Every structure is written in structure tokens, then in C-alpha cells.
Amino acid sequence: MEARIIRRSLVTIAVGLAMGSAGVAHATNGYFAHGYGTKAKGMGGVGMAISQDSYAPGINPAGIAGMETRIDGSLAYFRPERSVTFNDMGDMTIDSGSEDFFIPSIGYVQQIDENRSWGIALLGNGGLNTDYPAFQNPGCAQQPQPNAGTGVFCGGSAGVDLEQLAIIPTYAQKFADGRVSVGFSPIISYQRFSAKGIAAFEGMSAEAGQGTVSDNGTDTTWGYGAQIGFQAELAEGARVGASYRSKIRNGDFDDYSGLFADGGSFDVPSTYGLGFSVDVSPSVTLSADYQRINYTDVAAISNPGDSGPLGAPNGAGFGWQDIDIFKFGAQYEAGNDWTWRVGYNRGENPIPSSEVEFNILAPAVMEDHFTFGFTKGFGNQHELNFAAMYAPRQSVRGPIQGGQAEATIEMRQYELEIGYAYRF
Numbered sequence: 001m002e003a004r005i006i007r008r009s010l011v012t013i014a015v016g017l018a019m020g021s022a023g024v025a026h027a028t029n030g031y032f033a034h035g036y037g038t039k040a041k042g043m044g045g046v047g048m049a050i051s052q053d054s055y056a057p058g059i060n061p062a063g064i065a066g067m068e069t070r071i072d073g074s075l076a077y078f079r080p081e082r083s084v085t086f087n088d089m090g091d092m093t094i095d096s097g098s099e100d101f102f103i104p105s106i107g108y109v110q111q112i113d114e115n116r117s118w119g120i121a122l123l124g125n126g127g128l129n130t131d132y133p134a135f136q137n138p139g140c141a142q143q144p145q146p147n148a149g150t151g152v153f154c155g156g157s158a159g160v161d162l163e164q165l166a167i168i169p170t171y172a173q174k175f176a177d178g179r180v181s182v183g184f185s186p187i188i189s190y191q192r193f194s195a196k197g198i199a200a201f202e203g204m205s206a207e208a209g210q211g212t213v214s215d216n217g218t219d220t221t222w223g224y225g226a227q228i229g230f231q232a233e234l235a236e237g238a239r240v241g242a243s244y245r246s247k248i249r250n251g252d253f254d255d256y257s258g259l260f261a262d263g264g265s266f267d268v269p270s271t272y273g274l275g276f277s278v279d280v281s282p283s284v285t286l287s288a289d290y291q292r293i294n295y296t297d298v299a300a301i302s303n304p305g306d307s308g309p310l311g312a313p314n315g316a317g318f319g320w321q322d323i324d325i326f327k328f329g330a331q332y333e334a335g336n337d338w339t340w341r342v343g344y345n346r347g348e349n350p351i352p353s354s355e356v357e358f359n360i361l362a363p364a365v366m367e368d369h370f371t372f373g374f375t376k377g378f379g380n381q382h383e384l385n386f387a388a389m390y391a392p393r394q395s396v397r398g399p400i401q402g403g404q405a406e407a408t409i410e411m412r413q414y415e416l417e418i419g420y421a422y423r424f
Contacts, residue, residue, distance in 0.1 A: 042373015043329025044343025048275025049241035054107030061183030065172035074419030158197025189223035207258030223250030237279035319355030337377030345369035356398030363409035
């Protein structure tokens with residue numbers, strides 16, 4: 001009875017915290033996080049074939065099949081350092097503000113029996129944020145706009161804020177004497193978006209003059225999708241896993257219908273992946289994942305800037321390309337309830353040089369991610385988890401102002417995450 005009361009209370013608190021803290025600012029693999037869950041993040045984000053906590057459905061829903069009843073909570077400190085350099089203005093560099101973000105994650109698994117479990121995870125799916133100051137800009141001093149002559153787009157302080165939360169209920173079950181696991185997750189998506197200081201794009205919009213491009217506060221949408229995955233034991237200590245997540249169909253951002261293609265449509269792209277994990281000794285595990293993110297599913301993300309007016313059917317977007325991601329991780333169980341992890345995540349930059357101008361707002365150009373982490377157990381019920389990530393500076397240079405000038409967008413990232421788990 002006491003355990004049931006504790007579980008019910010913890011789940012209620014977890015859902016409340018997650019719904020009250022939806023904001024995220026991930027922009028690592030495009031605008032997706034490099035991994036989900038503190039343990040996975042310490043191993044470069046791997047998780048297709050190896051699942052160790054209730055965050056597993058963020059990567060592969062099959063991973064909770066038969067998992068022990070547990071609750072995981074974590075808080076990440078994420079610091080993306082973003083800037084734009086105007087190369088034709090004496091290499092004048094403008095840094096984006098709002099560099100410090102705190103991102104919570106919550107997961108819960110209830111074991112039904114040794115082969116079946118259900119659970120729910122609330123995770124930041126992705127996000128973008130920029131906040132450029134209203135500096136004196138000689139390149140646009142004569143523009144007839146509010147705050148003319150200041151900011152990267154001549155409209156004062158400028159930037160966007162895209163936040164996404166994925167709510168992932170999951171059921172998973174083992175088959176074939178426990179050697180094969182299958183999991184399914186319906187996904188509920190919640191998004192928030194705002195933009196400011198980009199009225200300069202009003203003239204490029206199909207809704208020019210209607211005020212649906214910039215400075216309309218925060219708009220929100222809900223959406224839905226699904227994910228399926230499997231894991232299988234190939235031999236003792238050797239595992240394979242794969243997962244597919246559908247495109248998540250969200251409602252339109254009506255307040256920004258003149259900015260995003262198809263009248264404010266902004267869905268979440270589909271992803272799929274494959275992974276392997278092998279125990280090379282009783283204490284050492286090596287894992288590798290491949291992931292594909294299909295940004296071309298979403299016109300507002302993938303359409304080139306010359307596709308047509310902003311907001312129009314199949315209109316202009318950010319010009320992002322689909323990307324392939326390779327993740328590698330190692331785990332060492334050192335004894336005395338200590339486990340150590342390292343990892344490397346190599347993603348592709350989705351932004352071609354031809355699309356730099358619009359992506360001053362979303363400079364998600366990261367490629368390399370180096371990770372480290374550990375777990376310290378305390379008895380049979382408690383775990384303290386930690387992960388760190390560093391992504392070195394990456395940049396893209398390209399034309400702006402119709403080819404009359406050039407700019408370079410840059411980003412560097414740091415992340416620290418600490419988590420606690422309770423096993424019932």
C-alpha cells in the first residue's frame with residue numbers, strides 16, 4: 001500500500017513538473033537533442049539496442065519491456081553560444097543572448113511481469129532559441145521600420161523561441177523466451193513559438209500587411225504521432241535494436257501564419273534508427289547507433305528560401321536538409337555501484353551555405369559532440385546519474401541580402417545533466 005501511494009504521488013508530481021516546464025532549447029542534431037536520458041547522454045546518445053532507464057521510449061519504446069518499476073527525474077543545464085558575423089561590415093560579430101537553459105525530464109515505468117511493462121516519459125523533443133540585441137546596424141539605417149537602424153534585421157532586438165515537449169506513453173513486451181522485445185508509443189506533442197524583430201520579412205510574406213510574421217507573442221499547438229521499436233538478443237551479450245517514429249502532426253501556428261509555409265504549419269519530422277550493443281567483457285559494453293532525421297517532411301523547415309512567399313502553400317522555409325547521425329558509446333561497470341560512460345556523437349549540419357540569411361534565427365550547425373557520464377548506486381533502490389556534453393564551435397558562411405553581402409553563423413554548446421532514480 002505504501003509503495004503504491006509513493007508511486008502515485010511521484011507520478012503526479014512528475015507530470016505537473018513536466019507540463020509546467022515545457023521549455024527546451026536543444027539544437028544539437030539539427031534541433032533534436034543528442035540523446036534522451038542521463039545514461040544515454042553520457043554514451044553519445046545511444047539507446048536503440050541498450051536501454052537502462054524509463055527515458056528509453058525517447059529512443060526506442062521496446063527498451064522498457066520487462067523493466068523494473070522505477071521513476072527517473074533529471075535536470076539539464078544547457079548552454080548554446082550562438083552568434084552571427086557580418087563579413088562585409090568589418091567582420092562585426094553579434095552574439096545571441098539567453099544562453100542559459102534548465103531543462104527537466106521525467107520518466108516512469110511500471111513492471112507488469114518479467115516480460116511486460118508500461119510507462120510514460122515526458123521529454124524535451126527539440127527546440128530553437130535566439131535573442132540578438134538591438135545594436136546600431138549601419139547596413140539598415142535607412143529602413144522605414146520601428147526601431148529602424150538597430151538589430152540584425154533592422155527591427156530592434158530579434159530572435160525566435162521554439163519549444164517542444166513530447167509526452168510518450170508506452171507499452172512493451174518480450175517474446176521468444178525473452179529474446180525479442182517490441183514496444184509501441186502514441187506520442188502527444190506540445191509546441192510553443194514566438195518571434196520578434198523580424199518585420200523585415202513582412203514584404204516576403206503571402207500575408208504582407210496582416211501582421212502574421214513577427215511580434216505576436218507566444219502561440220501554442222498540440223499534435224500527435226506514434227513510434228514503434230524492437231530489440232533482439234542475437235547471442236549472449238549481443239543485441240540489436242531499431243525504431244521508427246512517424247511525423248508528428250501539429251496544429252498550425254495561426255499567429256505566425258505569414259511566416260511558416262502552408263499558413264503556419266509546423267510539424268515534427270519523422271525519424272528512424274538502428275543500433276547494436278555488445279558486452280565485450282562482464283564489465284565493459286560497447287554500443288553504436290545510426291539515426292536519420294527527415295527534416296524534408298516539414299516544408300517550413302526544409303523548403304529553400306527561394307521556394308515562394310513566406311506563409312504560402314509550399315512557401316519558403318529554413319532550407320534544412322535531412323541528416324544522418326552516428327553515435328558511439330562505451331560503459332564500464334567499475335564495482336562498488338559505480339558505472340562510467342563516454343561517448344561520441346557525429347551529426348550532420350542541416351544548413352547549406354545558400355540558406356544562411358534566414359538561419360541567423362536558427363544557427364543549428366553542430367556536428368561533433370563529446371560526452372561523459374557516470375552512475376553511482378546507493379543500495380538496491382537509489383541511483384545518482386550524471387552526464388556532460390561538449391560540442392565545439394561550428395560555423396557556416398553564406399550570402400545574405402540577395403548576394404550583396406555575406407554572413408557567418410556559429411554555435412558552440414555545453415550541457416551538464418544530473419538525475420536521480422528510484423527503483424521500487
